[in-house]
Amino acid sequence: MTSHNFVVFVGAFLPALVLIYGLCPQKHRGKIMLLAGYGLYFMIDGKLIVYAVLSTLSVYGISQAMAYVLWQRDTELMEADGKAEKKAIRAKTKKKLRLIMAFAILLHIGLLFVLKYSAFFGENLNRLFRVTGVGVSLPVKYFALPLGISFYTLQAVAYLFDIQREKVKADRNIGRVALFLSFFGSFIEGPISRYEDTAEDLWAGHPLEFESLRRGGVRVLIGIVKRYVIANRFNMFISTVFTSYAAFDGVMIALAMLLFTIQLYMDFSGMMDVVIGAASIFGVKLKENFRQPFFSKSITEFWTRWHISLGAFFRDYVFYPLTMSKPLKNLTTKARRLLGSHYGPLMSATLALFVVWVLNGLWHGAGFQYLAFGMFHFVLITLGSLFAPLSRKAVDHLGIVREGRLYSVFCVVRTFFLVNIGELIFRAIGFRAALSMIKRMFTQFSTTRFADGTFTALGIDYYDLLLSAVVLFVFFIASVYKERGGDPIDWLMQRRTSVRFAAYYVLIILIVVFGAYGYGYVAVDPIYANF
Amino acid sequence: MEELIEILEGIDPDHDYENSKDLIDAHKLSSLSIISLVAELEEEFDVTIPATQIVPENFNSADAMLAMIRRLEEADA
Known part of the structure; x- marks a missing residue:
């Protein structure tokens, strides 16, 4: 599409x-x-x-x-x-x-x-x-x-x-x-x-109901805002840096990586808002595909919150059938006797995970960068499981409270960083390009291109940044509210008519006036539609 | 039931298995724990748990796990 x-x-x-x-x-x-x-x-x-x-x-x-x-x-x-x-x-x-x-x-x-x-x-x-x-x-x-x-x-x-x-x-x-x-x-x-x-x-x-129409309509509008006000706005900058990465320094590459992660989330989750909202108008309840993924404390958790239906497909139709197959079950039983209940199942789980991530990588496209994207997550998840008992002991030994806010924030930031690297590999024009970009990010750290106007020449001026920051902040607050068990659309529907209508107008004005189309913008085609 | 709770605590002692009703939905049991658990349940209760039974409804609580085991025992008979 x-x-x-x-x-x-x-x-x-x-x-x-x-x-x-x-x-x-x-x-x-x-x-x-x-x-x-x-x-x-x-x-x-x-x-x-x-x-x-x-x-x-x-x-x-x-x-x-x-x-x-x-x-x-x-x-x-x-x-x-x-x-x-x-x-x-x-x-x-x-x-x-x-x-x-x-x-x-x-x-x-x-x-x-x-x-x-x-x-x-x-x-x-x-x-x-x-x-x-x-x-x-x-x-x-x-x-x-x-x-x-x-x-x-x-x-x-x-x-x-x-x-x-x-x-x-x-x-x-x-x-x-x-x-x-x-x-x-x-x-x-x-x-x-x-x-x-x-x-x-x-x-x-199902019969059309006013309530479903209203709520579904708002969800569709939110999805369009995500796609047109945010995802499109960054497109020219991202595609230029990713295509001609050799001309950019580490700061610009890091920025392009961060903006791509935001773009992908806004584009894909925005499309899900449109689709799930539209289906709900007709009384059809589709399962959510995202659950505040950037609040994940580990890569494993991230994949239970990002593209949930794909993860669930691989879990139910590949991972468990493989680990529950006779040969792998026998392996688990034998390994458990030798290695205990953590490391015992790890061998069969790792074998099954390898298959899952090769398939997951290839599912996204036929290219080595997609395979590398799959392998990147496979390695991170396997290392995470391998060192889980050790890291737990180390954290306890250092007297860090595992459920404490500081440690949680550390885990969230670490996961977000790793996710960004994964998305860079995913978006790069090839596997070699991805490696070179990562290298540049850590070795050519200079802010000159950022300061000399290159940034604004690529379609993002300071008004764009300000607008994006405000809109993203509102989405962030809504995500925190959701993470705490609330539903922002429920919240809005319970407000006075004047507040509700003000919100509808803001959404429409954002799309019509502040949507990134026309001169200076290159609209992004729905990224996941090609997978 | 006691046997089952003992097995669960052996795998991951961090949760209250007698009262929890959301072991899977709240991501308390990881996939590694599930693989371990299935191996141990099969050994202890002499049943075969196929992959089709690995659904949240069967593993969200100790009661649900026991009900699944009873069902599989009956089907085997």
Whole structure:
């Protein structure tokens, strides 16, 4: 989705959908939502509809095959006699389901792999062949990636996994399956939803309620402010420094890194505000994807607060299935006897974590910097677990109160710094560029470029900084309020009419007057839409 | 129940397992603790806990863990 499409989405698509949805009888509202999803696909790229229809048919077909195997098992179990026979039936079913699931993964993840990664692997294999003198050259094909294919694929695979695990039943209603997969609230940038959380609600066609409209509308506006007032404002500076990093000193690079981390958060969480707010207007409750991530005290905690639905996907469908597999379970049992209950499970957890972070890195894109981004977090989390008992002892020995405010602030600042380094690796134009930028940051510490006007020449003047600082401060206060269990939108809704309307006007004025568009600004396309 | 509380305290003594109802939701039990816990529960209660059972509802409290174990024992029978 480009920046232009985003404007059409919030400015025309969403209001039109609310109107049509409201006028339509309840029993047809699900179909309206389905048409809306396909309409949005069409607006972005007509070819996407073909992809959506074909993959929906495939997911539906596979789910029905699984349902048939499960039905067959239940029938046979009813007629079975004795424990051994029942056990054999269950084992046979498990095997069949595994086979179907393997086919599903091959098809759907395989397609994602071909479209997203074949060029990356092809190019690098060819490079390897050249270096080693192997006289082979693979043909490398570049595909246009359907928007949100990674989000779409993960949702589809999670649905099929859940049927295999008998967590959900295969839905016979193909409309409901199609809507679950093509709902605008999922395929643009997530959150990656689970079937049991959204499918029913989406298809049911809840009545429009004034309260949901009002609250959802405010959340959409907040999301647009995050994207247009903050994320866009920094874009020119960030892309210039990241592209021509060799021309900038350490201070400018550090600033670009910090602003990129803020930009990414404002862009992605702003998009989540838009999507979750828009879904709530239609009575659909999507899961939150962010929970004040910058208050995390460790990298492990950060990943339970940032892009929550992706972390949860990897936890439920990769990490636990791997650590709970027979070989790793045996490893845990043996290691625990030798090393105790902390270091014992660490071996199998580390192996599983490695797989998770390779996948997490690659999921973000086909490039070495994304793999390095994954490995960076893998190493930090593993070191964190490895040294946890030691650091706990050291902290206690030094007489530091672990729950104390000072130590908490130290942990939050340390985590924020590490997150920034991770995002620098993520945003850099390549892995080598990332290393060079980190090196410059620590070796070429000079403030001359900051003082000589380079900073303002790159699209951020002091008014921009002042405005951003004020808006970010308000978001910071709202985050502290949320962290303490409050809901800023609830708070606003309980104010007097005059206060509420003043807040609505401020949001609208911020977007219209202070949004960073036009001359001097380069609008940022939703960053996560390409993953 | 006592056996279970003992196992939990052996893994991480920092929490009140008899009364806690949010061991997972409040991030009190880490994934390492869960892996350790599953290994020990399987050994102690002679059940197999598949990955599908590793959901917050089954691990948020000692009661929930015991209920899961009973369910798995019944399914095995």
